[in-house]
Amino acid sequence: MTALETHSRLRCACEEASLSRSGVKIPFLATLKLCSLFATVASAQSSRMAPPEERLPGRVVDVSAGEFFLRAPDTIPAGLTTFRLHQVGEILTNPAKVRAENLAPATPDHDPTRAFHMLWVVRLDARRTVDEWYRAHVRGEPTPWAIDLGGPASTDPPRTSNATMVLEPGTYVLVCHVGSARADRNRSHLLKGMFRQLTVVRSTSPLVALPQPDVVARISSDGRIQLSGPVRKGRQVIRVINETSRSYEFIMNRVKEGRTAGELVTWKRTDGTTNPSTRLGGLSDVPPGATRTITEAFVPGMHVFWTVRGPATSVAVNISER
Ligand SMILES: [Cu+2]
Incomplete structure (x- = not known):
């Protein structure tokens, strides 16, 4: 979908x-x-x-x-x-x-x-x-x-x-x-x-700072995603920064075995084929200028992150074994 x-x-x-x-x-x-x-x-x-x-x-x-x-x-x-x-x-x-x-x-x-x-x-x-x-x-x-x-x-x-x-x-x-x-x-x-x-x-507990991110994902012009570096297997803290003046969602999917990132980007639920991916989550909305953080435990394999699913606003993320 x-x-x-x-x-x-x-x-x-x-x-x-x-x-x-x-x-x-x-x-x-x-x-x-x-x-x-x-x-x-x-x-x-x-x-x-x-x-x-x-x-x-x-x-x-x-x-x-x-x-x-x-x-x-x-x-x-x-x-x-x-x-x-x-x-x-x-x-x-x-x-x-x-x-x-x-x-x-x-x-x-x-x-x-x-x-x-x-x-x-x-x-x-x-x-x-x-x-x-x-x-x-x-x-x-x-x-x-x-x-x-x-x-x-x-x-x-x-x-x-x-x-x-x-x-x-x-x-x-x-x-x-x-x-x-x-x-x-x-x-x-x-x-x-x-x-x-x-x-x-109001909280009486000491302030807790945002965790240091492993990867920063910047949403830049037209919803394109720029990653600061490779996403690795295991627990990753991903800081999503929306640098635009409109809201974007930020979605992370894992591509199923035997399917490709390209298939996922163009797949429609009405195609008559099964979904090429598993939904990992992400953010329902990143407001303009806002910073949000996701924590995800990744397994190796091909993933796709997107703001709007399409070639220009999706990024293929290959997570290696090492
Ligand atoms: Cu609902």
Whole structure:
């Protein structure tokens, strides 16, 4: 599937807005729960105790995505944060069904991206609420007071994807924007309820700095990717810097045995052939001028990174045995 088929962006949703479906419920905004805070702490500790290959920077916040919900802590401390996205919907429990559904064209009764989920972290200006943000989306109104920070892209489970960023205290929304730009608003995962509030409170812990990257990936003019050096096998910290004035996603795929990077760049889900790659994750969005960090344990083989899948904006990355 192409990146555009995988998900669509919020600003397009505003452009294509129409009146809300009836029956959409205004969410109950969860209040702080101590158990969630403990879950976050436990998660951060488990990351510190994880094998070196799986260690993630800062505080690890686990988010689970399924049809059509997000599970996550309600409250976390500010600072260096890695969001780790788990796919727990049908793509985990019934991947054959999801793959078959994905090959069929979209119709009013069929959404081929129903079971594909990504995470966007959105920061709200002071005094704005998640209810306001949601109502604006239902009405198709712009939300210039909500800043999209991006987050982990989709992946093939049980693999997880991750994105590291620094969070200030404030009110945030975790949301899956897949389908939000479609004219058919029945495909919007946001409107199906895939969002929740995240409150970030002041931290009493010492500041943790961003980890030193092994590789810097610069998104330059027209979405082209320039890597600072070779990507190696094992744990790699990849710093993605968007030097342009528009948002880009940043996707990493591993090419399957017997397939080629060239095939992957031109492959379409409607070709009648199987996907030449496994999705490793990446970033749902790198905002203009922003820096985001991914931590990935690579195995040797051919990979492709892209901002927009196409020859100009994809880069073949061969990871050697040494
Ligand atoms: Cu989703």
